[in-house]
Amino acid sequence: SAVISQKPSRDICQRGTSLTIQCQVDSQVTMMFWYRQQPGQSLTLIATANQGSEATYESGFVIDKFPISRPNLTFSTLTVSNMSPEDSSIYLCSVRPSGRGNEQYFGPGTRLTVT
Amino acid sequence: QKEVEQDPGPLSVPEGAIVSLNCTYSNSAFQYFMWYRQYSRKGPELLMYTYSSGNKEDGRFTAQVDKSSKYISLFIRDSQPSDSATYLCAMSEPDKLIFGTGTRLQVFP
Numbered sequence: 001s002a003v004i005s006q007k008p009s010r011d012i013c014q015r016g017t018s019l020t021i022q023c024q025v026d027s028q029v030t031m032m033f034w035y036r037q038q039p040g041q042s043l044t045l046i047a048t049a050n051q052g053s054e055a056t057y058e059s060g061f062v063i064d065k066f067p068i069s070r071p072n073l074t075f076s077t078l079t080v081s082n083m084s085p086e087d088s089s090i091y092l093c094s095v096r097p098s099g100r101g102n103e104q105y106f107g108p109g110t111r112l113t114v115t
Numbered sequence: 116q117k118e119v120e121q122d123p124g125p126l127s128v129p130e131g132a133i134v135s136l137n138c139t140y141s142n143s144a145f146q147y148f149m150w151y152r153q154y155s156r157k158g159p160e161l162l163m164y165t166y167s168s169g170n171k172e173d174g175r176f177t178a179q180v181d182k183s184s185k186y187i188s189l190f191i192r193d194s195q196p197s198d199s200a201t202y203l204c205a206m207s208e209p210d211k212l213i214f215g216t217g218t219r220l221q222v223f224p
Binding site for chain 2: 001033040042043044045058092103104105106107108111
């Protein structure tokens with residue numbers, strides 16, 4: 001498996017501001033993913049971030065709201081822009097290590113509260 | 116209809132019981148099936164990973180996949196209080212994971 005860390009672990013932000021969440025992996029991985037987990041709901045994929053290419057966003061998520069960077073094979077950031085209370089959620093990054101089939105491993109998550 | 120259905124629970128059992136957790140799905144193209152365990156305020160932890168139909172056992176945990184019925188199960192034998200967590204099923208075609216909403220399990224001493 002992979003060891004994944006996220007920063008910050010939690011934050012409380014004001015409406016209209018932006019927050020950048022960092023994801024660091026202890027080994028090089030091609031595929032990284034960003035998910036949102038809202039209370040009582042399934043984990044929802046926001047986007048897939050592959051190094052060297054633009055992130056691919058799922059239906060309902062747009063780059064202007066959730067810009068993603070993937071500068072190398074061990075690091076990615078997700079920014080939540082112009083936040084509203086509806087963005088309050090847990091944001092998780094995950095990775096699919098090479099040679100492990102379709103297994104995905106998750107970071108500890110970032111708990112975001114927007115007031 | 117959701118692609119993946121999972122009873123949210125909570126499921127409360129005594130220590131030592133056999134626990135059965137289940138998910139149903141509608142997309143016959145799913146090939147990969149996973150179970151994650153998520154403790155409160157932690158990220159999901161991969162417990163079991165299965166490709167196509169069949170059974171897989173790992174210690175006290177057994178995962179079953181029945182593609183003909185579009186039904187997957189996770190069995191926990193000799194359940195322990197430390198098994199108290201939310202269990203998420205997930206499945207995919209080659210790439211995108213689709214998750215159930217999770218079943219909250221409580222094992223009391």
